[in-house]
Amino acid sequence: MSETLKGACLCGKVEYEVKDPEGLGYCHCSRCQRWTGSSLAGVVVAKENFHFTQGEDLVTCYESEFAPRNFCSNCGSSIYDDLGEKYFVAAGLMRELDMEPSFHLQVAYKAGWMEIPGNAPQYAEGM
Ligand SMILES: [Zn+2]
Numbered sequence: 712m713s714e715t716l717k718g719a720c721l722c723g724k725v726e727y728e729v730k731d732p733e734g735l736g737y738c739h740c741s742r743c744q745r746w747t748g749s750s751l752a753g754v755v756v757a758k759e760n761f762h763f764t765q766g767e768d769l770v771t772c773y774e775s776e777f778a779p780r781n782f783c784s785n786c787g788s789s790i791y792d793d794l795g796e797k798y799f800v801a802a803g804l805m806r807e808l809d810m811e812p813s814f815h816l817q818v819a820y821k822a823g824w825m826e827i828p829g830n831a832p833q834y835a836e837g838m
């Protein structure tokens with residue numbers, strides 16, 4: 712798959728591009744729930760394929776254990792979760808995204824009220 716997706720935060724000051732997204736899935740861990748208010752729907756992308764095109768100076772990092780959380784300091788939008796070689800980029804910011812979810816991670820920790828949609832594979836913890 713070779714495509715470029717554009718993303719923008721809620722206030723529109725931060726914009727980015729993602730090349731060659733590798734997959735769309737959900738993380739249901741308690742850290743993602745606190746970060747987003749729910750599970751985090753994200754796109755896996757190699758870090759070299761993620762580039763800010765505007766507003767990088769507004770991006771602030773919260774050094775969360777395991778995965779630093781990068782967000783817009785103006786509007787608070789979750790932007791990406793830094794997994795090292797890969798980024799997990801918040802899906803809702805990319806309005807042209809057209810992929811089917813292909814995994815659910817950390818399902819053992821999901822909120823009791825969260826009903827998991829679709830039939831993508833579910834993993835109790837990581838894949
Ligand atoms: Zn913003």
Ligand SMILES: [Zn+2]
Pocket residue numbers: 738739740741742743744751817
């Ligand atoms: Zn998570």
